[in-house]
Amino acid sequence: MVENTGISDIVKDENLVYQKTKVLTDKVMHYCPGCGHGTAHRLIAEVIEEMDIQAGTIGVTPVGCAVLMYNYLDIDMQEAAHGRAPAVATAIKRLMPDKYVFTYQGDGDLAAIGTAETIHACNRGENIAVFFINNGIYGMTGGQMAPTTLSGMKSSTSPYGRDVQMMGNPLKMTELVAQLPGTWYVTRQAVHTPASVRKAKKAIRQAFENQKLKKGLSLVEIVSNCNSGWKMSPVEANKWMVENMFPFYPPGDIKLEGKMVGKE
Amino acid sequence: MAKSKGSIIVDKERCKGCEICVLACPTGVISLAREVNSKGYHFAYMENPEACTGCTNCAVVCPDGVITVYRKKVNA
Amino acid sequence: MKELKLMKGNEAIAEAAIRAGADAYFGYPITPQSEILEYLMAEKPHERTGMVVLQAESEIAAINMVYGGAACGRKVITSSSSPGISLKQEGLSYIAGSELPCVVVNVVRGGPGLGTIQPAQSDYFQAVKGGGHGDYRLIVLAPQSVQEMADFVDLGFELAFKYRNPLMILTDGALGQMMEKVWLQEQKPRMKTFPEWATTGKTPDRERNIITSLDLDSAEQEKFNMKIQEKYRKMEAEEVRFETTDTEDAEYLLVAYGTSARICQKSVRLARDKGIKAGLLRPVTLFPFPKKILSELAGKVRGILTVEMSTGQMVEDVRLAVEGKVQVEHYGRMGGIIPSPEDIVDALGKNFLK
Known part of the structure; x- marks a missing residue:
């Protein structure tokens, strides 16, 4: 027989097992309900708290939905021009090599307008972490086609679906940068289920830890939903992501300790 | 046998009712409330509190970090 | 110690940057100013003072590296010539909008477009009216000798930090390429403490520092614009040379x-x-x-x-x-x-x- 334990017996400080990290501010995030950005922000904040590196971390925010990330993380942050975060982070790291430096960028920021900055920061092997949120669409500006929009996928600028003959192919930036000698750790994750969130957090932690090694850049892609842009409920969007995004952007490690996974 | 009993506190003003925690809960504890918060969202709440084991899955997937989890070992 | 040397204007700028205690130079080659980056690379300032010198992948990347470094409260300098300065305008607007100090050298060549590699003064409008988008101004210094090319680097950092504003040294290919004798100032130490607004890591004794040019609240954005205009009026009152x-x-x-x-x-x-x-x-x-x-x-x-x-x-x-x-x-x-x-x-x- 189960003891008669009421909620008031359980909700006590000594029984606390999970609460919002203090590295997140109390400001309510502006993201749409169910958006993966919130989870990704929280994981970064949790890792910073667990590693006790709040004073040692400088973040660089992108242009796009996450432009206001600096309102939510209680660390020093810089807001970069669209796509330029890897260049901004390069300078921060070069000038303060003992700090932990990360960029947080969406697919438009990292894989379209900032392609050059991304590839060259990766190729130089800057000792920074790049967190790349890929939801296959421009969320902030209202659901336009992104470099990562899938073939046939509808957006406000591909209203009949992405026609690759006319609009070009979706770009796998993560696989691309994994080819470069300057990247040390390249992985693709997601944050739609408890298991995926726990794995993504390990990857984010790894990307921070790697900065101590000074062996190159760590890039963690997080395939995410954009339920507003995709015009679905959050739960439907996550299902659609698994069925449509994952076949083209499969989660998993691509490069570990400077070596391509599954290759000699 | 030792068993865990849990409970969650949802910051209902910050909850956006995305329902991801409802799916993530392995024991069907959480539902969205019929009433709404000041933003108009149907917030998450424990419809079936007795079933909560304090596994933290709901808090781990919550995009807005609005769920606090407590867990206590109890004797079966 | 002060030192007398025969130098090209471009080299004088590079040497003056090291001696001014600059923390970093980020640039991209373009005629007629490539000697600045070449001189710095040959001079190994990372050994002399610890100064960072990096050849970026583009002028756009270089100016955004300047943004990142300046936001850490460091003395950062970049240089280019007209077409490259056009590419830097995005970054300059953000730097002005985030109130960051930096020195930008424009060794002007003839335009428009690719134009010519010979000297010109056709970037005046771009330099003095802002250059990028939005209501902002650069402080603009115009040297007329190799000596002033060198002197204005140190003066440039002083004014840029005083006003938390980007500063441009507007010169041209003739001054960049000509050789003259120049008195170089003695080596200044690099800064050891940094402005309180700099993103140097949030310690428990202070609020976090955010460097941004964004304010979605129109009233606040207008207030910010008025504030930087005040700064420009103060420059007009106190810094005319x-x-x-x-x-x-x-x-x-x-x-x-x-x-x-x-x-x-x-x-x-x-x-x-x-x-x-x-x-x-x-x-x-x-x-x-x-x-x-x-x-x-x-x-x-x-x-x-x-x-x-x-x-x-x-x-x-x-x-x-x-x-x-x-x-x-x-x-x-x-x-x-x-x-x-x-x-x-x-x-x-x-x-x-x-």
């Missing part, structure tokens, strides 16, 4: 900056040899522009001729300052052609002594 040559009894005034001003000094002598009482006003700060002295001199002379290696850009600011008190004309050459002192005296005659 200029030089005059033979203006006391001048009947005709030449107005020129940089290379043109140097040529005009000879023109003043040639004109006086011919019995024409000419004088010269050389703006050293192009923003803030020396309006007051121009207005004063306008009341005393019969005519003003601006001399620029362009179709006439500064002439518009001269006319604004003069407010119609006296006739203002322009003489210029373009495409990399440098006017001779005689050309300028002829132009003075054609315009005013018919």
Whole structure:
């Protein structure tokens, strides 16, 4: 027989097992309900708290939905021009090599307008972490086609679906940068289920830890939903992501300790 | 046998009712409330509190970090 | 120790940056200023002072590296030439909008487009009116010698930090490439403490620092714009720099900056040899522009001729300052052609002594 334990017996400080990290501010995030950005922000904040590196971390925010990330993380942050975060982070790291430096960028920021900055920061092997949120669409500006929009996928600028003959192919930036000698750790994750969130957090932690090694850049892609842009409920969007995004952007490690996974 | 009993506190003003925690809960504890918060969202709440084991899955997937989890070992 | 050397203008800028205690240079090669990056790479400032020097993948990346470094409260400098400076405008707007200090050198070449690699002064508008989007200004210093190329680096950092504002050294290919003797200042130590607004890591004793140019609240954005305008008015009140040559009894005034001003000094002598009482006003700060002295001199002379290696850009600011008190004309050459002192005296005659 189960003891008669009421909620008031359980909700006590000594029984606390999970609460919002203090590295997140109390400001309510502006993201749409169910958006993966919130989870990704929280994981970064949790890792910073667990590693006790709040004073040692400088973040660089992108242009796009996450432009206001600096309102939510209680660390020093810089807001970069669209796509330029890897260049901004390069300078921060070069000038303060003992700090932990990360960029947080969406697919438009990292894989379209900032392609050059991304590839060259990766190729130089800057000792920074790049967190790349890929939801296959421009969320902030209202659901336009992104470099990562899938073939046939509808957006406000591909209203009949992405026609690759006319609009070009979706770009796998993560696989691309994994080819470069300057990247040390390249992985693709997601944050739609408890298991995926726990794995993504390990990857984010790894990307921070790697900065101590000074062996190159760590890039963690997080395939995410954009339920507003995709015009679905959050739960439907996550299902659609698994069925449509994952076949083209499969989660998993691509490069570990400077070596391509599954290759000699 | 030792068993865990849990409970969650949802910051209902910050909850956006995305329902991801409802799916993530392995024991069907959480539902969205019929009433709404000041933003108009149907917030998450424990419809079936007795079933909560304090596994933290709901808090781990919550995009807005609005769920606090407590867990206590109890004797079966 | 102070040191006398024979150097190219571009090299003097590079050496002056090291000696000013700069923390970093980020740049991308472009003629006629590539010696700046070449000199720095050869000089190994990372060994001399710990200064970071990095060749970026583009001018866009370079200026955004400047943003990142400046936001850490560091002394950061970049350089380029006209087409490259156009690419930097996005970053400069963000730097101004985030109130960050930095020094940007523009060794101007003829435009528009790819133009020519020869010297010109056709980037005046871009330099003094902001250049990128939004209501902002750069502080603009215009050297006329290799000595000033060197001196203005240190002065540039001082003013940039004083006002938390980007500063441009507007020079040209002639000054960049010419060799002259230059007194170099002794090595300044790099900064050990940084401004309180810098993103150096949030310690428990302070709130987090955020460097951004974004404010979605219109009222707040307007307030910010008013605030930086106040800053520009303060510069206009306190930082105007200029030089005059033979203006006391001048009947005709030449107005020129940089290379043109140097040529005009000879023109003043040639004109006086011919019995024409000419004088010269050389703006050293192009923003803030020396309006007051121009207005004063306008009341005393019969005519003003601006001399620029362009179709006439500064002439518009001269006319604004003069407010119609006296006739203002322009003489210029373009495409990399440098006017001779005689050309300028002829132009003075054609315009005013018919």
